[in-house]
Amino acid sequence: MELLDYTYKANLFFEKLPEDWQEAIVPFWETIKETTTLYVIKNNNEIMVGGLVFKQCPPDLLYYKEGAENWFSNGYLYLGFIYTIEAFRGQKLGSDWLRLVRENYPQNGFWLAIEDETLHSFYRTNGFEKSKSITTSYGETEIIYSCPRCF
Secondary structure, eight states, rough: OOOOOOOOGHHHHHSSSSSHHHHHHGGGGHHHGGGEEEEEEEEEEEEEEEEEESSSOOOGGGHHHHHHHHHHHHHHHHEEEEEEOGGGGSSSHHHHHHHHHHHHHHEEEEEEESGGGGHHHHHHHHTTTOOOOOEESSEEEEEEETTTTOO
């Protein structure tokens, strides 16, 4: 299994995302792609899973910019828009993606924010711990998970 850099082919991944996810990333992509890497895992020619590794605060987290900058200054990278294509779910591809990303950045810790608490066991299984809860600019709660050098 190989992790492929699709940063400059991002539209091939973005078109597979749910519409609200597309609206949160596509309009900003040209301005952030120099500090963000898109990685995918493919089967033959078909993207199965992908996600973004941010080195700066992503546009959908600007309400948490100060906190994000603290994570980055402590050697953490932000993981976002991690998505397994529906036809490939249940094959542990999300876990494979996380493992391969961590192997690419062995000196870094990682953090991410999720709204869906049902993903708690997935992230815990993959070495992440709940760090805190934050309130979004829309008044919703997101949970910050972190994994300090997950190996």
